[in-house]
Amino acid sequence: MRTRRSRLAAWVAAVLLIPLALSPAPAAAQASDATVTYVETGNWGTGYGGQITIANAGSTALTDWTIEFDLPPGTAITSLWDAVLTRSGDSYTLTPPSWGAAVPAGGTYGIGFNGTSAAGNDTTPLNCTLNGAPCSGEPGEPDTEPPSAPGGLTVTGTTATTVGLSWDAATDDVGVAGYEVLSGGEVVRAVTGTTATVTGLSPETAYSFTVRAYDTSNNRGPETGTVTATTGEGGTAPAPQDRRVAYFTQWGIYDRGYLVKNLDTSGSAESLTHINYSFGNVNADGQCFMANQLGQGDAWADYGRSFTAGESVDGVGDVWSQDLRGNFNQLRELKEKYPHLKVNISLGGWTWSEHFSDAALTPQSRERMVSSCIDQYLRGNLPLFDGAGGVGSAYGVFDGIDLDWEWPASEGHEHNTVRPEDRENFTALVQEFRDQLDALEAETSREFELTAFLPADPDKIDLGFEMDALMPNFDFITVQGYDYHGAWEDVTNHQSNLLVTPGDPGPRIFAAEVSIDRYLELGVDPADMVLGVPFYSRGWTGVAPGPDGDGLFQSATGPAPGSYEAGIEDWKVIKNLTGFDLHRDDDSGTAWLYDGSTFWTYDDEVSIARKTQWAVDRGLGGVMIWSIDGDDANGTLMDAIDATLG
Template structure:
């Protein structure tokens, strides 16, 4: 299927001179008026995201559209969606694709692109005519204001200041945008935003409007976190570095909370998701009580170096996490419910979100371990879509559940969710209201891995965690960049998105071709499950032989594996920072080496 972004103008709009009457339209369109406006949806210094919106303002249907503009030298489109974009030098042309060319009166459509360079579009034409229906030719839009600075930050307010924009006709006023939505229009270059939520992250930009009511490009963004709240603060880099600790890992994997200390990982992470609590009968419940709070640890196994006693009120992983937090006070711990195996219970939970949320808080705040957990994470695989089982709760169920959790837990707890990274058209991201739900959540753990694997037992071989698309990728939209872009387009703030890293590889056997795209005869053997193996094993058993789409692959004998390495993780972290993401998370600790080299790579990459 063709990959489509439903791009919304989330950030400052630069309304470029565009058109009333479409002068070069076909006879059937001669009376049709249309406009085109440009929005700069994101900016990471060396590049930016952009969106054009074409609107039929006339009384007859528009059967096709073509938008043209000029970029200054050094600025160009690097990728685009929902339009066919070409260029001749610095002149760029975008034509509708098959499904979005027809516009009824009053209808509009958007297409988006990523660009490099500092410039903004100019000299726009729509179907050969002007783009805004009557701006004076040559009347330039205002420049971008300076990036705001934040001061006087409190629990509920922040003061913003910025340097003035310039314009040939003079500046009329400024729009202040919070997380892409206009919150105020002011005539000066300062604004104090009140009524905010304590302990919450916000992103602010500013755009100028001239006396002809033309708006210029958005300023750079300033990230602000209000004071107060019980949420876990990110590390010194300002980014989240979160790892999953599996409840069952203490058995066959022999991985315990103390391993976070001996590996050096505890000092480099900011958060831990404890996985998984179960969802039964529409309620949260502890899964393995022995592992969670009954298992006795000897002195040499314990984080504190003190042996558990038979009569102490809390033992097991929960007590070890309590000891870890005492030793590393910066770490916040969230209790994660669901996962691949236990997501079947969310459908019933969605029928009574308030009761579900109440049950979850009762588990998290159990008096025996109330000091251990700083929040809750919901890993629903997948709302209104199919995972191990199929859910039919409807597109609003996830938002309703998220709202109920926030209402129950309040602002003093973290409330997060692990979500699909299916960026395909009509895929799992489209199945639920992730944009609407994001207002209630601190962040999303976007599961940007497991795109491809030996469940397709004859191949083609493909990396399970590609950062970007590549020539020959088996499914369009199955990569991190497309998933993140789609979530942003649905209104999720960049700072609420964490990039997912797998500490394992996926592989096939019976493969003769080294490069991706080869055929196979089945899943490669693995320690615990065919087709999957820990990084700590693969780095020596099947060393990397190549890279593709920002990740690594390895061909050894007749096996073919893909997995991330410290080097590819460094590249992914640079990309995450350039995208303005809130950080990264990984699944899961026990796949790393004894000295925690993958955790270290994420930590270093986020600085």
């Protein structure tokens, strides 16, 4: 990671990857380059979530596949996505969905599901085959030979609450699937690589650790020798609350009436460390461009609008002849008043990710995109034509680039191009950004940040992001902590719960803990992650009370009416609704309003503070807000974050 960034203590609940159990394969079965593994993603006593992953180590795509397995008695799959399921008793068969699902050479494909199971039951599938061969990839009788013991177990570092470990790879006659870190005889971490960070430890405490390998047939090998480590003193690690990141939307200055000046008058600017201006666009040629150069975007909001004295941060009205107007100039004025603030341009977003796949496709296209973005937003080499003959520069406004490609190698907006190679191309694109930014830093003696907004969905994480290769080039990442559910589904649910909620009907089980745990599993330092929180709500109407009378997990007839879009509303509007009862689940950090027909899942001061404290407790690098224009004139939600972070 880049050395100028802080290193913070971490916490994570390990999610254990379990290779599927095997049965003897038919005599005709051949050795396969494809394997299947299973992970339980959440368990709430009467139910659980799981994911099955097909990994293809071959040189050609696996274009057709059939997975067959049994589940233990008392365990059943109730809903499944990204595959077609058929069931006969306790036996299940999975085949590709109607749109097809080839597993690319060297890639993976994930299938998620929810199930029911008695408390304490083992949910691991049994007798698994892939296209008639064992899920371990080996023909004939099941592999019973365990891996060797890993070597060279070493403590690589400690903080007050974490211990870092590394070891040499084990060997196996078929293949090592992963490693388990043990302390006191209990598994405390499961990883696929040869490093791990054990988190959630107590300060000034001695711990002992061993590591063992497991293979694709669920054989556990012998443990390493024991190493010991003592955690550091409490409070010696840097405080995690050094990042308060807010997205400022280009369009918020219109109907919402939220100006850059509101960041000042509400007190939010003083509390924030970063503002991400959303969004910058990439054209069909794969280059960044200022809005009115191609008739797209909103040049008026960006740098064309003249703000009056009462609307301006500095209290001076804009005139036609000045070098820069619009939001860009207001942000520049805000930075002059609050020198600690960093302002980054966020590229892409849901709608403007359309051309990212093309722009990232080749070394030449990547170089062209990155140089154009740096020229436009950081160098200011290209002029901003304001329509009245004036020419200005964006230089001095932006301190870095925030990448918001939604999403590499998986579905996003319907107009987006999606390629299997997006995952590797995104890594190469990020490297190109880092290389050019480093050169610009050497040239200007300034520091320029590179950050990214990354998804909550573990499937999208695995399909689109090579985290081990990406993280050394990012200053930090922000993790989507919202939009888990909404009115595109016909059942009410939480949109931003921290923990997996008992009784969640799906169709996907989301929670902040699930997302954060996946990134930690992939080796991301918790200090380099910032948790996203919503300053808006999602709602349904036509909702019956249900057995608890609160409308949660109940069928709806459609989205609730919203000020700007059906099914969505800013918090500053929601807080003034009347005739609604307030409900909470403090453990999950959720709140919702229900009036007998309309249901709003939202965050108020209490639940926002709960989410912020959760991020602190787990050693995350701060909190991100989408979007700051949902707050009220007093900055009430921002104050709740600031008070919690201290």
